[in-house]
Amino acid sequence: MFKRLINCQNAVTLSSHSPVGLRHGRFNPSTKRHFTLFQSVADTFLTVHEASQIPWIVLVPLSTITLRTLVTLPFSIWQRKRILKQQELRKLVQPITPIVKLRLAAITNKKSKNTTKINFNGTPTQLPLQDPGILNPEQITFLAVKETRKRQKKLFKKYSVPLWKNALLPMVQIPLWVTVSMGIRTLTEEQLLENYYPSWIAALEFGSFDLSSPLTAMPLLAPILVGTLAVLNVEYNGRLMFSSSMSSQGMKTVSKISTRVQEAMASILNVSRLGCVVMLAMSSQAPFLLSLYWISSQLYSLVQNIILNWVYPYQR
Template sequence: LTRVRSTLTRVRSRSCCYLKPGPHPQPAVRGVSGGGAGAGWYGGLADSAPVHLAEQFLVGVQQVSGLPWWASIAVGTLSVRTLVTLPLAAYQMVIVAKVEALQVEISELAKRLQYEVSVRAKERGWTDKQCQFQFKRNLRRIVSQLYVRDNCHPFKASLLVWVQLPLWISLSLALRNLSLDQLGSESTSELAAGGALWFPDLTAPDWTWILPVCLGLTNMLIVEVSSLHRPTGSRLQRLVLNSFRALSVLMIPIAASVPSSMALYWLTSSLVGFSHNLLLRSPVVHRLLQLQTQRSDSPYRDLLAALVNKYLK
């Protein structure tokens, strides 16, 4: 009995030691990043290789420049959009200009094709449905040949979107991971003290809503300026324009619920993108790109006049 009692006493003492309160290591969860992205597809996206490369890029910019984090985010955004998206935007303008220049030739060829199809229809007794089929099929073939001849397939004009959107998502998730790192890394602590003015903590949302509201106004300005040079007569075009307007407004509460680092990046990206759009309107840029379409010699004055006429009169 004495031996049993002593054994039970030792077991109880060890159990008490094991059950003492204190910090316990948390098990690692697969597919969950340091930012607490959660499991599932979103967690996998936040823990993907492009996002980690974006994290390394942002941290590298901050370490090399020695700037505070808010300035490093602005510098990194400016460098990426200038070195990557600006050349693609210029290339998109060249492709669009070539496609527009082909419209006159396509119209003339379509009239000639219509005549040839009508002649062939009389010879072979085609119905109206067969005539339309032959006309559309041959017109598509002719247009494709023209695109190949001038190296201006319209799909090439969409390269900007296919590059800019993944880049925007990667940098946004990278900043979220750095801001919400639960392991207390050095970058997270520096982000917490790397803000300025009314947003000193970049890991917390901007409770003043200044950054989100500025983001919404900037995006709305970009949408309205873009709509001045695009036709909005059809129902589909008005639906697309109103959808972009609604998205600009929706981004305000979204930006108010994320870390200030993300809202700052979104605002900086929109401002840089808007400045690039203005730069690409310059006649000097058009001459450098050898654009064939006719442009105004005073694009900025015309843009301001168009805005005033549309919204202030």
């Protein structure tokens, strides 16, 4: 385990005992994050690096692939299967809405045929417009949708695919991403130099990588890669969200752009695109080791989504 360097004298003393490929500079105690979990992640990376002597630029992508494969990939496969089952069941309850609308409209029409009633004294009176027995079109639509959702909820519960389970993947994936990112950020609070890298990188005459700061030799490399992969992920997932069985066969259909579901999906895509811009800006100032983790994570997500869509095609 590496010791934290407090002053320049200790830095000179401990630098001779540090393994090749990793050097620490002066550490500022005021910038230290007092989070045990993040520090544990940083210490784990250091321990693995010391034991295996794997270069940092290889260790971080390998760690990303390992964590995503062991932790998030099973949840992704489980969620994809569950969503496909929900789509099959949703097709069974879709005809309920127009049927309920027709029944409610027939009942309303029957009640509205006679708009007058006879009082006890024999005089006819006009029924009020807000008679609770007569439904307007908005009420008919609301009751039909409510009945459809009620039956859909029962059907999902019967086949063990409730909607709340769709939140399990983000509840696992987001904390994992934040924890590893903050752990790497804690690791790079000190100067972190890497002398081990492939020969094709050595041809660029970098000398050594300062992994605790942005890549000064090519400052736009990490932001471009992070932004490009993030946009590809968002656009690919967006295309899947709006895809259908007819569109996959080359048949174009008229889409209802004004529906609430599609408006919500479009809003989610716009927020995701904005997040890509934010990540691009953050990666331009983040340590290169942290940007490397983001790049490998985005690349893994893109490949994972392509493979899952090939094995379990997502179609509305």
